[in-house]
Amino acid sequence: MFRPLKSLSATYSLLRKLPRVAHMSSNSEPIDPPNVYTEIPCYDFEKPQSLEKRKARLLYQSRKRGMLENDLLLSTFAAKYLDGFNEKQTIMYDRLINSPSNEWDLFYWMVQKMPTPPEYDNEVMDMLKKHAKNEERLCLRVPDLY
Numbered sequence: 115m116f117r118p119l120k121s122l123s124a125t126y127s128l129l130r131k132l133p134r135v136a137h138m139s140s141n142s143e144p145i146d147p148p149n150v151y152t153e154i155p156c157y158d159f160e161k162p163q164s165l166e167k168r169k170a171r172l173l174y175q176s177r178k179r180g181m182l183e184n185d186l187l188l189s190t191f192a193a194k195y196l197d198g199f200n201e202k203q204t205i206m207y208d209r210l211i212n213s214p215s216n217e218w219d220l221f222y223w224m225v226q227k228m229p230t231p232p233e234y235d236n237e238v239m240d241m242l243k244k245h246a247k248n249e250e251r252l253c254l255r256v257p258d259l260y
Contacts (some may be wrong), residue, residue: 165201172196181217182222187224191245199238206238 163171176192179185190210199207214220214234222228223239226248230239 148206156198165204168204168208169199172204172211175211179211179217181221183221184217184224187221187242191242195241203238206236210234210236210242211237223253 173192173196176188176196177185179188192207195205196207211220219228223230223234224242226243226246
């Protein structure tokens with residue numbers, strides 16, 4: 115059972131009992147932790163999935179990007195256009211948002227600060243670029259969940 119500590123000194127004495135994790139060499143110089151790189155598995159685009167399920171997944175993935183800029187652009191884009199996409203356009207959008215490993219690359223392509231690589235330069239990317247310009251000067255906000 116958890117009991118709150120009564121004083122700062124009790125907290126300090128408890129912390130002193132915890133094992134220390136230090137990256138120090140024998141001569142007391144800091145050692146950088148090893149670089150650990152976990153490769154993100156590639157998404158299987160060939161996996162059979164109904165158009166309705168793919169659109170539902172893409173709607174969710176457009177909202178949860180890990181970068182607020184992409185959350186705003188992609189979620190508002192998906193809310194506006196995804197329902198009207200045919201299967202070919204849906205697959206293009208799927209590849210576009212799930213293939214690049216760097217979210218910043220995707221953002222810079224949308225706002226046209228970097229050239230779009232030929233494998234992602236398609237009609238959906240053109241729509242995304244136009245959407246990112248926000249020519250109507252709308253206040254962008256992540257759409258509500260349904």
